[in-house]
Amino acid sequence: MFRSALGKTLGFVGYTIQYGCVAHCAFEYIGEFVACSGPSMEPTITSHDVVFSERLSRHLCRIENGDIVIAKNPFDPHMNICKRVIGLEGDKVCTSGPSDIFKTHQYVPKGHVWLEGDNLRNSTDSRSYGPVPYALIRGRVCLKLWPLHHVGALNQSPTGRVVKRSD
């Protein structure tokens, strides 16, 4: 009686661990659903929108300029940030604002990316904390899933600051 209950419990725990691991690997290597909060990506993504973030581009190193990415916050390992990739390693990014008289530029170091929010006036991004290591990127946002009347692909950058590459 006791042995069969123990056997069933262990079997149940074993199945739970197995399928938990499979689900974890699916979220790790395929994609995950993300609920966004904050105003830094308006109007492209507004607070409480739900998006789908795919992992394949990140693992295959196919993140490109103009992509919206989910990354770990460099200043808080438990928080994530959602920004647009303005420049990849080696790109020359403009670090001055539109109202500055003298334009300043910076080259993105190897292994890093330059991230900016679409809502430039209300976004803390690489303009304040510098380039972000590529390894902190979790995934690329490819679909908006909520609200339902906005389901579909995401818009291009409205700021015109994305570095254009010739290749």
Added chain:
Amino acid sequence: MFRSALGKTLGFVGYTIQYGCVAHCAFEYIGEFVACSGPSMEPTITSHDVVFSERLSRHLCRIENGDIVIAKSPFDPHMNICKRVIGLEGDKVCTSGPSDIFKTHQYVPKGHVWLEGDNLRNSTDSRSYGPVPYALIRGRVCLKLWPLHHVGAINQSPTGRVVKRSD
């Protein structure tokens, strides 16, 4: 004939995926074996040593000053680095060398750690590339497994540069 072969193949693929996911989660959440290369951690760890790096401390945020960690290189997302944690966020670290007349210091920003190799003369670390985001840390080295005559715990820092915390 064909159906049974297809069924067996799919069953085999299914089992492989299942156990692959379980193994991946074991390496992700328990620990992994790491073969080190390079001179930057001599004499504590020499090239071709094999160590065991546990993941629990990193996930539970229990990395402390003096721990040796494996982290993703900030300049190459495909490479890992093995260094000792000299300071955590908020600590004051000495950024000048022993031969400098004027001592300079820096505070480690929030969400970052200051890493240095034990072989100070032959190590590229935070003294050259600055503090590293905590989120890049993969695990804490807790055991040396090879060579066999050195199996056991890892030694304390020989450099005396680890920041002592009062708490």
